[in-house]
Amino acid sequence: MTAPGFYFDRFEHRRPPPPLPFSPARELLWQFLVIVALVLGANYIRWRWMHSLNPDALWFAIPLALAETLAYIGLVLFAFNLWCTRDVPRRPPPASIAECGADPGAGERPLAVDVFITTYNEDEELVRLSIRDARRIAYPHPITLRIHVLDDGRRPTMQQVAQEEGVHYITRANNVGFKAGNLRNAMEQTSGDFIVICDADTRLFPTILAHTLGYFRDPDVAWVQTPQWFYDIPEGVALPDWLGRRLGAAGRLLGRGIERVVGEVRLGRDPFVNDPQMFYDVIMRRRNWCFASFCCGAGSIHRREAVMQAALRSFALSVDREVGRFTRDIPDAQLRDDFGDAMRTQVAIEQELTPYKFHVSEDIYTSIVLHNDPVRRWKSVLHPEVESKMLSPQDLLTWMIQRFKYAGGTLDIALRDNPLLRGRMTLPQRLMYLTTFWSYLGCLWNIVFLAAPVIYLFTGIAPLAAYSNAFYLHALPFLVVTEIAFMVGTWGLRSWDGKASYLSFFPVNLRALWTVLRGQKIKFHVTPKDRQEGTFLHLVWPQIAVIVLTLAGLAYAAWRVFAAGHADELPNLVVNAAWGLNNVVAMLPLVRAAVWRPDDETATDAAATAAGTA
Template sequence: MDFYFKQFEHRQPPEPVPYSMSRELLYQYLATCNLTLGIWYLWWRWTYALNYDAMWFSFPLVFAESCAFIGSVLFTFNLWKTKDEPRKPAPYLIDECVAEDSPEAGSGRPISIDVFFPTYDEEPELVRLSIIDAQKIRYPHDIEMKIFILDDGKRPAMAAMAQEMGVEYITRENNIGFKAGNLRNALEQTYGDFIVICDADTRPFPTILEHTMGYFRDPNVAWVQTPQWFFDLPEGERLPVWLNRKVGKTGQWLGKVAEKLYGPVTIGQDPYVNDPQMFYDVIQRRRNWVNASFCCGAGSIHRREAVMEAALRSYSEQISKEQVEVEKQIRKITKEKQVDKSVSDNLRQELIFDTEFTPYKFHVSEDIYTSIVLHSDSERNWRSVMHPNVESKMLSPQDLQTWTVQRFKYSGGSIDIFMNDNPIFRKGMNLKQKLMYGASFWSNLSAIWNIIFLACPIIYFLTSIAPVSAYDVSFYLHFIPFVLTAELAMMIGTWGVAGYKGKTNFLSFFPVNLRALWTVLRGRKISFPTTPKERQTGTFGHLVLPQMLVFGLSLISMIYAWGSYFFGGYGNYSMGGLIFNSFWTLNNMMAMWGMIAAAYWSPPPAADTEEESGTEELKYGI
């Protein structure tokens, strides 16, 4: 079968950003200055700069600014320090990976590793590519490694392919728990000391085990996460090539002129902002120093003992929690102060019988949920490691519909955990770990205040009512130092990783995030759809109607306000207010435009456009 990504097989993953102590110290200095200025700015906003004549407008904005500042504080803490775990030689015997008092200590047997490929409806030929690469995994010692296809689709073609390739095949009668249930079913039928979790499209590199297994020499390391890398991200087309394809030679010439004046311009480069380097190389990697890097599923290696122990503890906690709730209802009905011991014992037995033991929580975000359970296990003090180097490659969403489904699932799963089993209130985690998890969950609530940030300049332009006491010198003296230090700190803190697209994407993400929040608040479950591995045909303008509305209102209101100011129309605008809100609006419009353009993006034709355009020198990355 001819897959679209065959043309990208030659690509190599990026190297992790080299650590620099001087850059880290500079970031910490700038971040400290920014937080200090932020506190000063918010104090001034709450005490001196509210517009008391329009509190309906002024209060929501200062509330949004305060919520965003809390997120900045958490993000600053997240980026505070880089501390990579020292790499150690890959172990051979299980004795090298367990504590001295472990039953396995002294057994002298080689370790065993299971590689899991959960699948549901992916094409067998796609999974074949993953299995071929998994069979190339090398290890410096002679150990037992088995590859398993976990087929929730119960497909004869997949079973036949597994037999043909000499790998194990596991299926089940139902799909309870979806991916988490699939993993649990596999754990019940396998015995490897360590488990490599892959998605159906995960293509592991030969080095994945020899580079990561050494971390497990520490008997407290429960899992190792490796960065996910999407090797099929669109590289885009340089502007002259794109214009030549659209309008011909004249367009190509205009594109060249534009690039002479402005510099290189690339159209269609990663339109959905799927590149995960910011998340793995910056956010996750910098959680190592407080043991708070969480599991992200594909590309992770787990210690079976840790998964099973954490599951048993979670199982016990769940039964105890349900027993307390039921006994509370019994006391309410019977008016008794205490439930009879025999009734309590029988109730517990029934709960044990009715509650399923689940090594991987049946949850749309089973990976982060399992991380929370392990990190909160105070008796074992399990550790996680974020390995900095890419050790596999996989496929990214290739259209806005697929991207929306995936982001809704991620956001909804995180919000559901935040609302119903918040790790901040769990016993076992230390304060630093709680702050790190808090940063992740807080960001998923950002749509609440992002809507305010999008609406405020529009309201000002249409009404000339300011949400602050005045856009005067005092305002700019408080606001500009705060914003400038924030941008400088962000630039230094994320040095080597592009971040602007991620920030605009974060703002334009508000409709999906709001829908996820509303779904959880109504008590609805977030679904478990698999992510399509092929581009869905058509355009998806209906998915960006909210962004179109914001873009249109922003543009129209800005034109209206400037027209009123110069031609004496309605409103009492100030030049300072118009300039400030115009920059604000342009930033919002650029964020919305990126998502709108993504809805109509399609990959360029497979034909050799370089030969047709005669612009061979304009290759991506040059």
């Protein structure tokens, strides 16, 4: 029986948002505007290097111009990523394996699907909910559906839950390869044509197979990723209600007036910027035209044949590389071949066949292996509709653990096993992966953007020769058109949250980059599902430092300009004050997240959960 008192029980009624509607007219406008923005940006970068550098402070001017150039490259890549929406047409669910391009010898038998629910130390009753939702999966044709709990915690209580729910329980003697090893172990003991990957908290909707298996009618589709949706994200309090509690009727009136101008404002909504709709509904969805969306783990459906074929070819290539490492210096061709043949069996025994790459980011790594398959041009599809619900991080510590794992794993792949210059990826696919890798390197130039206004405010040294009319004529059109372009390109979503998160996220990405550069292995940490108690301000001291230094510098610079007789610096102050305040506003959400607490009702639910599972 399910333990009472889960904090998310009161959110069970929530339903996911529909995919963003596609508008050809809006897409055409976006494409026009972004081309104009990129042309203006190229002209701005040209002007920055050729006419604006402060010759008396090249130590400051050159790093900033370089940072702007690198950020502009990221802008070009991001524009390419968002260029167009071309959803893969959804086809009717297949009635038999023969309709999915299977070997003719497979006949007309029904499809067989394995649902893998991976778990390590999560609450058994939480996993029970995921099992029960998986059992409710519906399909319009006969189908063989098997649900498996993959328990890397080797818990008798978890095995008992699986037995009570009538599903299979799979475990192993060790945790080699972490989640990827857990999946490999399960693949060795199952035989379904397709595999649905779930985390312990992934609550599948009954429609997931009926809505996604039709894509596999194309025999080259290797996997389908569905959007992840966190149904427990705090909805916040509407601004009129928040002001009304403090100022009465006048506050409600003021709040409604503000919302008439800027749209709906909700205080306390999504304190950790967890809403993944921008990522799935825009970034990943717009990679469909070149079949370049990558696997994100939970909520994905995989063709077993594709995973195994790619794994076998990757295994063979690894063996060949290892043999070649020992034989390439043997001058005699016959001796080299004989020696290679002699040691190939031993090397093959020592190598591991890994259907899912043993890596902290096994999902994107496996995607790269499949997209780079030397024989088959495997495709991936981002299905735009939400087909499951999951739990979001409930505290800043959990959020940091999750984001560090994402950043570190992706950077580890990019810097140690870069796939962009080998394999059979198409050029658009390579550029899509480059966009992902480049975004995590943004921490390097974001530091410059955060430090630059602080340096000016305290020293009065400007990176530009002058903030003259030429600066405004080159910078303002670029910035304004870029903002309008991406507002149109992401219409229907709050894009500011993503931009602020990208800027304020710099310490985590820097730590991940430094870990990879030092040759240290990114460790796999299971994301906690329960709220971690405590104060987390120590996790955001870099962001607090940016805020304090910027505000202190602004006060000092204002004194220097208005009280110390340096009125000629006023144009410089205006630009850097606006820049610095933008940085401050971007840092504030993360600082607020460090002190965020659930409201009283949520806290009560969380306490009950803790008491019920102690």
